[in-house]
Amino acid sequence: QQGSVTASPSDSMDDSYICPVTTGSNTLHLDFDTGSSDLWVFSTDTPASEQGSHSLYNGEATGKLLSGYTWDITYEDGSGSKGIVYSDKVVIGPVTATSQAVEAATSASSGFVSDTSTDGLVGLAFSSINTVEPQQQLTFFDNVKSSLASPLFAAVLKHGKAGTYDFGYLDSSKYTGSIAYTAVDNSQGFWGFTAGATTVGGKSTGSVGAAIMDTGTTLLYLPSKVVSAYYAQVKGSSNSNTYGGYIFPCSATLPDWNVSIGGTTFTVTGSYFNYSPVSSGSSTCYGAMQPNSQTGGSTVFGDTFIKGHYIVFDQTQGSNSPRLGLAKQ
Numbered sequence: 027q028q029g030s031v032t033a034s035p036s037d038s039m040d041d042s043y044i045c046p047v048t049t050g051s052n053t054l055h056l057d058f059d060t061g062s063s064d065l066w067v068f069s070t071d072t073p074a075s076e077q078g079s080h081s082l083y084n085g086e087a088t089g090k091l092l093s094g095y096t097w098d099i100t101y102e103d104g105s106g107s108k109g110i111v112y113s114d115k116v117v118i119g120p121v122t123a124t125s126q127a128v129e130a131a132t133s134a135s136s137g138f139v140s141d142t143s144t145d146g147l148v149g150l151a152f153s154s155i156n157t158v159e160p161q162q163q164l165t166f167f168d169n170v171k172s173s174l175a176s177p178l179f180a181a182v183l184k185h186g187k188a189g190t191y192d193f194g195y196l197d198s199s200k201y202t203g204s205i206a207y208t209a210v211d212n213s214q215g216f217w218g219f220t221a222g223a224t225t226v227g228g229k230s231t232g233s234v235g236a237a238i239m240d241t242g243t244t245l246l247y248l249p250s251k252v253v254s255a256y257y258a259q260v261k262g263s264s265n266s267n268t269y270g271g272y273i274f275p276c277s278a279t280l281p282d283w284n285v286s287i288g289g290t291t292f293t294v295t296g297s298y299f300n301y302s303p304v305s306s307g308s309s310t311c312y313g314a315m316q317p318n319s320q321t322g323g324s325t326v327f328g329d330t331f332i333k334g335h336y337i338v339f340d341q342t343q344g345s346n347s348p349r350l351g352l353a354k355q
């Protein structure tokens with residue numbers, strides 16, 4: 027099997043990208059997250075006080091309860107959820123997992139409850155970091171990859187408009203040039219890779235090093251040396267204690283940022299680094315590139331980098347030799 031599902035920005039800031047997923051017989055809008063490995067959903071097992079206006083998975087109606095199984099996840103930003111586990115059919119585009127662990131939330135943090143755009147997450151990192159106990163469960167990709175035409179999926183996310191996630195095939199109409207491949211270190215359960223030299227305005231701004239490719243993180247978090255060298259080229263920028271990161275006048279001209287990965291140079295267009303005004307109507311804007319001190323020291327290539335690129339999460343060389351493919355859209 028193979029196929030594509032639409033990935034739409036959850037809001038005007040491209041905070042996240044959500045896709046329609048059928049869990050049992052209900053269609054929910056889920057955030058595909060290559061930085062985690064639990065497929066969890068708001069459900070009829072979620073307290074009514076926390077269901078908000080979410081679409082709900084009904085495990086009692088269509089699933090098989092995995093008796094005594096539980097899950098509990100906390101994300102880098104401190105948000106989280108926990109609950110119980112069913113096995114059920116999950117359909118993404120034309121791709122079906124017949125017995126997917128569907129993790130029904132019995133509680134979720136306030137950010138998820140109030141984020142009406144997102145009914146849960148589809149974890150697409152490695153199953154080694156799935157949180158289900160007493161028996162760890164497989165991700166959607168791990169469940170379907172042997173049935174896919176090719177064991178890979180591609181993220182084709184766009185700024186301010188719908189893109190896709192494609193499972194099982196490469197679509198040459200969705201990228202330009204050739205795909206540059208780079209080895210993945212999955213020892214921590216992530217799509218880890220090494221990024222190299224960076225430049226801004228033709229000037230070297232240092233090397234990045236170990237990083238993870240994470241569709242479930244909004245911004246681009248880099249070593250402080252690289253970040254300070256970037257904002258040195260942004261008039262009026264500063265690293266604000268008040269706002270907890272780099273800010274600049276919303277009218278500032280933001281330069282493009284270039285990074286070498288797999289022997290090829292990739293560019294994030296400058297305007298993508300304007301995340302949003304620090305508060306509604308403000309003329310001060312918050313940067314979409316921030317130091318990795320905000321992410322516990324981890325360098326994270328989030329949606330700010332991913333959108334505008336064609337990123338392949340690839341196990342065609344075997345599950346013990348995962349790799350990332352990158353191309354320009």
Ligand SMILES: COc1ccc(CN)cc1O
Nearest residue numbers: 101105137141144242243
């Ligand atoms: C919508 O909120 C979230 C989405 C994805 C993650 C995982 N990176 C954490 C969140 O708090």
